[in-house]
Amino acid sequence: MSNLEYNNELVQKYSQLSRTINEEFINIHPIQRGGILTPEAFKALIAYGDGYSLCDNCLKGRIDQIENPPVVGFLKDMAKFLNIDNIMVTAAARESKRLVMEVLSKKYPKRKTVLIDSLAHYTTYLAIESNNLKVSEVPNSGNPEFKIEAKDYEKIIKEVRDKENELPLLVVLTHVDYKYGNYNDPKPIGKLCKEFNIPFLLNAAYSGGILPIDCKEYSADFVACSGHKSMAASGPIGILGFNDDFYDDIMVNSKIQGNITSKSFPSKLCTVMGCPPVYGAPLITLMASFPTVVKRTQKEFVDEESKKANYVIDNIKNVKGIEILGKLPKIHPLTNIKTEGFAKVAESHPRKGFFLRDEFKERGIIGLLPGISKEMKFSTYGLTWEQIKYFKKSFIETAKKYNLL
Amino acid sequence: MSNLEYNNELVQKYSQLSRTINEEFINIHPIQRGGILTPEAFKALIAYGDGYSLCDNCLKGRIDQIENPPVVGFLKDMAKFLNIDNIMVTAAARESKRLVMEVLSKKYPKRKTVLIDSLAHYTTYLAIESNNLKVSEVPNSGNPEFKIEAKDYEKIIKEVRDKENELPLLVVLTHVDYKYGNYNDPKPIGKLCKEFNIPFLLNAAYSGGILPIDCKEYSADFVACSGHKSMAASGPIGILGFNDDFYDDIMVNSKIQGNITSKSFPSKLCTVMGCPPVYGAPLITLMASFPTVVKRTQKEFVDEESKKANYVIDNIKNVKGIEILGKLPKIHPLTNIKTEGFAKVAESHPRKGFFLRDEFKERGIIGLLPGISKEMKFSTYGLTWEQIKYFKKSFIETAKKYNLL
Known part of the structure; x- marks a missing residue:
């Protein structure tokens, strides 16, 4: 029997799962800003909270073939939005990357190296590792x-080719990186990959849903996006966009057969274990937020968000010991700054590295990494101008308090 | 640029994602009954709707190490509840099974066959297929x-051993199957696996959260559960329980290193791509429902649910052409009946096979598979006695309407 007793203590333990900070604080954590639900997604979340809620009207046993709610149409609209031939949903963007490497490994068993930019997310590395492949960094x-x-990509491609007598299996470009929020133009790298005939994956986990994406223009064969990171979905849910050239590699129907029963499941996709794990809230909230996502990635809204990030930067850059990292001006609002002045304060502060986080929290701002005062990462994405000005003011106040301005 | 225009049509298309049926209808679909949210989970869902909401206070970069909300404590409590040494959460139960086969394939590379019962879920087959393994059915x-x-397991184990000169890689038992809701006692099979020294996985997707589970008593090395199927979680979320013997196989830390940057991620788990994709709503709703799940798997509540299922069966079994499939009396309320009488009606009915679904829908009952009148699958789990009696009455009324009683 279970070693766990049902009693009041157990009930109490799990009765405090509130998240009031969400309403009362401004959360500037870069992984949070793009995932905040739209009112439409919130409504859908409440309606479709139960586990398999999307599957009420599943007629074909495949989530990507559900017509009501309109999943089929949504996948087509998403393909148009990213300008790529096909879309499949996945557990998360990391799973999209893992899956692409898996299917390419089967297609090109001799190619063993994945070329990535050196600011790739750790999950890009883990996708390589879990497929037993080698990494080559640009x-x-x-x-x-x-x-x-972009020119370094060509050099490294040639290095790999010469060293291994094989082309790299895949080239990955992080569209906007997690660390400095640098925007990379995929076009020259896509062009290069076409010349060398190497599949090209764009990791758009931080950009898809925040910035416009055009896979055809980029010559991208694959794109990985994150619904919960950048498309206002509850998630977790990833998107895998892929070209027709790779349709048969991604959409692999099951071929296994029971040795006694002869049971088989030819309509099920083996690559995503039948249906990707997004049976209710993850996919429905992605769908509900989609019109807003389409709207917010239009030029005028994107420009406005860049303006907010650059406004904050312009106003804090003169704080003593501040150095803005990454390319300027910002295109994507994920920002990283060196804060040597604050690091110095931390040395003699009773709360040590935690003091900066405390200062901001007292001012109603959360999302700073704990215990680090040497660097600060934040995103202003989706904050109102009022909140932007308040964040700037809080930063300046804190700097003045510690004589850094 | 994107081929998709933002306009009123787009907004309209995704503005109707309501699910009123949820409130107004009784849903008897077996995949839905165990996943219906508790009020506590519903509250948590609303508070933690945003993508990475669980990660606000992540200090170690690992979801299983978050203390606030109490993930660490929850995983320990879940381990006690299932009486197994360790718990990791996964994208879904299918992913738990896939992962176990993957790590065992690395541990025992010569063993190529997975032994399963012939009522295993299709995802058990797909887990085998995606690991390039062979299936051997009991x-x-x-x-x-x-x-x-249980005795057939011994026979098939020996057959595999003799034919391949290797033991099976893994034995899987479906605790309660998706098709007939049959309950299988894991104890004799677990004992057998110990004797032969073969790892034993219990697929408890339909039972964990509905019936009591005791992995130590069963000698189960692994258990796969489903939060959205049977533990009142929004999900998708799976549970993987595993014995200490397999700790190092499941909890594999990343070893990859950047060839230029020397970046490495030794604290990240390679096997689950860093953190399993359950960063917000999936895990928090599982936690919020947990006390209720502990309570509802106590004997008195389990007995009551069996009683409801058997009450319906006793009251409909005399309808013309009805045959109850699966073992009786029911322990798990998933029920499958042959409905030859209804199938005959369908032949001349203008709505053909859809008529039965229509009849029930008119009476406020949904969840019947569309277009099938030869077999009917339902679960009475968690319905009130009032609803049970109403369901029975609706069944009888429909039978009488078509002269089957």
Whole structure:
């Protein structure tokens, strides 16, 4: 029997799962800003909260073939939105990357190296590792811009080819990186991949849903997006966009057969274990937020969000010991700054590295990494101008309090 | 640029994602009954709707190490509840199974066959297929009971061993199957697996959260559960329980290193791509419902639910052409009946096979598979006695309407 007793203590333990900070605080954590639900998604979340709520009207046993609610139409609209031939949903963007590497490994069993930019997310590395592949990094320019140069891709491609007598399996470009929020133009790298005939994956986890994406223009064969990171979905849910060239590699129907029963499941996709795990809230909230996502990635809204990020930067850059990292001006609002002045304060502050987080929290701002005062990462995405000005004011006040301005 | 225009049509298209049926109808679909949210989970869902909401206070970069909300404590409590050494959460139960086969394939590379009962869920087959393994089925007794006999496991284990000169990689038992809702006692099979020294996985997707589970008593090395199927979680979320013997196989830390940057991620789990995709609503709703799940798997509540299922069966079994499939009396309320009488009606009915679904829908009952009148699958789990009696009455009324009683 279970070693766990049902009693009041157990009930109490799990009765406090509130998240009031969500309403009362401004959350500037970069992984949070793009995932905040739209009112439409919130409504859908409440309606479709139960586990398999999307499957009420599943007629074909495949989530991507459900007509009511309009999943089929949504996948087509998403394909148009990203300008790529096909869309499948996945558990998360990391799973999209893992899956692409898996199917390419089967298609090109001799190719063993994945080329990535050196600001790739850790999950890009883990996708490589879990497919038993090798990584080859494209360097960046280092402090302070950490720029990736398209020309270095060509050099590294050739290095891999010469060393291994095989082309790289895949080239990955992080459209906007997690660390400095640098925007990379995929076009020259896509063009290069076409020349060398290497599949090209754009990791758009931070950009798809925030910035416009055009896979055809980029010559991208694959795109990985994140609904919960950048498309205002509750998630977790990932998007995998892929070209027709790879349709048969991604959409692999099951072929296994029971040795006694002869049961088989030819309509099920083996690559996503039948249906990807997004049976209710993850997919429905992605769908509900979709019109807003389409709208907010139009030029005028994107420009406005860049303006907010650059406004904050312009107003805090003169604080003592501040150095803005990454390329400027910002295109994507994910920002990273060196805060040597604050780091110095931390040395003699009773709360040590936590003091900066405390200061902001007292001012109603959360999302700073705990215990770190040497660097600060934030995103202003989706904050109102009022909130932007308040954040700037809080930053300046804190700097003045510690004589850094 | 995107081929998709933002306009009123787009907004309209995704503005109707309501699910009123949820409130107004009784949903008897077996995949839905165990996943219906508790009021506590509903509250948590609303508070933690945003994508990465659980990660506000992540200090170690690992979801299983978050203390606030109490994920660490929850995983320990869940381990006690299932009486197994360790718990990791996954994208879904299918992913738990896939992962177990993957890590065992690395541990025992010569063993190529997975032994499963012939009523295993299709995702068990797909987990085998996606790991390039072979399936060996244990037969069932066929119509009407479809019983799995523990003694057949021994026979098939020996057959595999003799044929391949290797033991099976894994033995899987479906605790309660998706098709007939048959309950299988894991104890004799677990004992057998110990004798032969073969890892034993219990697929408890339909039972964990509905019936009591005791992995130590069963000698189960692994258990796969489903939060959205049977633990009142919004999900999707799976549970993977595993014995200490397999701790190092499941909890594999990343070893990859950037060739230029030397970046590495030793704290990240390679097997679940860093953190399993359950960063907000899926895990928090599982936690919020947990006390209720502990309570509802106590004997008195389990007995009451069996009683409801058997009450319906006793009251409809005399309808013309009805045959109850699976073992009786029911332990788990998932029920499958042959409805030859209704199938005959369908032949001349203008709505053909859809008529039965229509009849029930008119009476406020949904969840019947569309277009099938030969078999009917339902679950009475969690319905009130009032609803049970109403369902029975609706069944009888429909039978009378078509002269089947």
